[in-house]
Amino acid sequence: MPEQPTGAVALTVRSLRKNFGKFVALDGVDLSVRQGERRAVIGPNGAGKTTLINVLGGQLVGDSGSVMLGTRNLMKKYPHQMSRLGIGRTFQISSTFPRMTVFDNMLSAHVCSASWWFSLSAGRLKRIKDEVMSELEIIHLDRMADQVVEDISHGDRKRLEFGMVLATKPSLLLLDEPTAGMGLQERHELIDLVLKEVTRRKLTLVFVEHDIDIVFKAAEHITVMALGKVFAEGKPEEIAKHQGVQEIYLGG
Amino acid sequence: MTEANPPSRPLDVDSTAVNWKLTGVLVALTAIALFVLDPRSVFAITEVMIFVLFASALNLVLSYSGMVSFGHGVYFGLGAYGIALTVARFDWPIWAGLMAGPVLATIAGLVYGFLSVQLTFIYAGMLTLACAEVTFGIAHQWFSFTGGESGITGYVVTRLGLSPEMFGLTVLIVVTVSLLLLWRIVHSPLGLVIRAVGENPMRAGAMGHNRKTIQLIAFTISGFFSGVAGTLYGVFHGNVFPDYVGAQFTLDGLVMVLLGGLYSFSAGIYGAVIFKLADNIVSHYFELWELVIGIILMSVIILSPAGIAGYVNRLLEHLRRRTHA
Numbered sequence: 001m002p003e004q005p006t007g008a009v010a011l012t013v014r015s016l017r018k019n020f021g022k023f024v025a026l027d028g029v030d031l032s033v034r035q036g037e038r039r040a041v042i043g044p045n046g047a048g049k050t051t052l053i054n055v056l057g058g059q060l061v062g063d064s065g066s067v068m069l070g071t072r073n074l075m076k077k078y079p080h081q082m083s084r085l086g087i088g089r090t091f092q093i094s095s096t097f098p099r100m101t102v103f104d105n106m107l108s109a110h111v112c113s114a115s116w117w118f119s120l121s122a123g124r125l126k127r128i129k130d131e132v133m134s135e136l137e138i139i140h141l142d143r144m145a146d147q148v149v150e151d152i153s154h155g156d157r158k159r160l161e162f163g164m165v166l167a168t169k170p171s172l173l174l175l176d177e178p179t180a181g182m183g184l185q186e187r188h189e190l191i192d193l194v195l196k197e198v199t200r201r202k203l204t205l206v207f208v209e210h211d212i213d214i215v216f217k218a219a220e221h222i223t224v225m226a227l228g229k230v231f232a233e234g235k236p237e238e239i240a241k242h243q244g245v246q247e248i249y250l251g252g
Numbered sequence: 253m254t255e256a257n258p259p260s261r262p263l264d265v266d267s268t269a270v271n272w273k274l275t276g277v278l279v280a281l282t283a284i285a286l287f288v289l290d291p292r293s294v295f296a297i298t299e300v301m302i303f304v305l306f307a308s309a310l311n312l313v314l315s316y317s318g319m320v321s322f323g324h325g326v327y328f329g330l331g332a333y334g335i336a337l338t339v340a341r342f343d344w345p346i347w348a349g350l351m352a353g354p355v356l357a358t359i360a361g362l363v364y365g366f367l368s369v370q371l372t373f374i375y376a377g378m379l380t381l382a383c384a385e386v387t388f389g390i391a392h393q394w395f396s397f398t399g400g401e402s403g404i405t406g407y408v409v410t411r412l413g414l415s416p417e418m419f420g421l422t423v424l425i426v427v428t429v430s431l432l433l434l435w436r437i438v439h440s441p442l443g444l445v446i447r448a449v450g451e452n453p454m455r456a457g458a459m460g461h462n463r464k465t466i467q468l469i470a471f472t473i474s475g476f477f478s479g480v481a482g483t484l485y486g487v488f489h490g491n492v493f494p495d496y497v498g499a500q501f502t503l504d505g506l507v508m509v510l511l512g513g514l515y516s517f518s519a520g521i522y523g524a525v526i527f528k529l530a531d532n533i534v535s536h537y538f539e540l541w542e543l544v545i546g547i548i549l550m551s552v553i554i555l556s557p558a559g560i561a562g563y564v565n566r567l568l569e570h571l572r573r574r575t576h577a
Contacts, residue, residue, distance in 0.1 A: 058457075078457070078462060079458050080457050080458075080461050083459055091454070095454050095455040096452065096455060097448055097452050097455065098452070099451055099515070108448040108456075109459055111444050111448075112445055112459040112460050117441050118441070118442050118445075119441045122436070122440055125441060125444070126268075164455075
């Protein structure tokens with residue numbers, strides 16, 4: 001396999017603004033993420049992290065500024081267009097199909113991202129059965145394939161959502177608090193899984209996370225946001241030493 | 253008590269095939285019934301079959317696409333108006349009129365569906381109701397074209413001149429083929445995308461599908477099959493009235509689906525059969541048969557939100573587990 005070109009910029013955000021009425025959620029955000037990079041976005045509550053992810057995913061429309069994926073302008077695109085362009089995302093509260101089984105959830109992910117989604121052939125579904133099962137194996141949910149998602153645990157649901165997003169074969173992965181609400185061991189298991197898959201598939205990763213251990217374990221670069229702006233940016237060790245960051249976020 | 257939000261049955265990719273044995277037995281039994289029973293019963297069975305199709309078409313929207321429709325009578329009634337208007341007003345041949353019914357209903361589904369999917373939840377539902385009111389208004393007021401209140405009668409010989417049992421057999425064939433097509437759609441990749449959008453539009457959106465587009469596809473398909481049912485109904489009685497696009501048919505369809513059980517393919521089948529049986533049999537002995545339907549519906553919603561179909565499925569599941577244990 002030839003090496004992916006390192007150094008090429010995957011995602012560029014310029015002067016991105018987003019207001020909710022009088023509340024300024026994003027106050028001119030600049031961000032540049034390289035291909036294959038693992039970038040954490042951290043910051044106190046209300047810093048605008050989730051708003052940023054939502055604009056990148058298309059769930060929210062930015063008021064001004066620009067978002068570029070490679071050379072393509074993403075401003076004012078819909079979520080389904082973002083997905084088709086290779087942006088896959090998870091949500092802060094895991095978003096799956098609760099009344100379907102684990103298997104059907106993964107099957108849906110495959111079919112939704114397939115070019116033949118409008119097909120009426122049941123044979124198409126049968127043919128990808130093994131592929132779906134192996135995707136479930138990757139996220140260790142193959143034994144729960146028959147369970148209805150409503151009945152599985154919070155952590156399993158988050159893992160399922162991550163697996164479903166992987167199944168859509170994104171190039172840029174946006175994870176909004178991937179380990180929120182999980183136990184300590186479960187958090188590390190999940191982030192190890194994320195790192196393994198991101199490396200194996202050569203994905204670009206942008207994730208929002210509150211657990212500092214997880215951040216330092218997974219991120220190559222950290223962007224610190226505060227009050228809708230990028231407050232600091234750098235390698236984990238630089239951020240750890242950053243005086244201002246310690247004051248506003250790490251608690252001194 | 254059961255949960256308010258019944259889980260849909262897992263879509264086992266290996267069992268998406270049609271149960272041909274069961275289908276064959278049901279079709280054969282119905283066909284035999286058509287030829288051995290008296291004409292009054294044959295008419296009742298024919299009407300039940302037409303409503304099985306209408307309710308199943310509505311069920312595609314309600315159970316799978318995540319939409320509500322408070323105006324589905326429109327697509328049913330426009331099936332009947334499609335043939336009546338083209339034959340009576342434009343002198344089209346009968347066969348072309350038979351095509352025109354479902355086509356008109358499909359176009360209405362596409363146009364009204366397009367308007368309705370711009371909104372979500374109850375607001376979209378209210379828009380379907382508004383569209384239905386407009387259609388009813390046109391059918392009711394445009395006297396020179398639609399015949400107004402007195403509708404259009406005598407545009408075809410009742411039942412196309414067929415004997416009750418032969419017409420019943422025709423309806424049986426059309427309804428069976430339509431249900432098989434609906435089954436195919438629900439259990440296909442497209443059906444899965446419709447279900448995905450219906451269950452969680454945000455997740456489906458983040459995986460490449462626009463809620464509006466997918467819901468519009470489902471709504472239009474539903475319009476087509478409702479139109480097929482309505483065309484059959486128009487030919488069955490040889491007439492069409494504004495009521496056919498009115499609130500009563502809409503309401504009956506909704507009651508049938510709820511009775512049959514949301515999130516189940518067979519909702520329309522169980523619902524229409526029980527509803528029309530109550531209509532035909534209970535009304536014989538008891539004038540207030542709608543009261544009986546009301547009480548049945550209340551009990552079903554409280555005791556088994558998944559409806560009759562959900563109850564039957566649970567029963568079958570229970571039996572299956574016991575035999576496997």
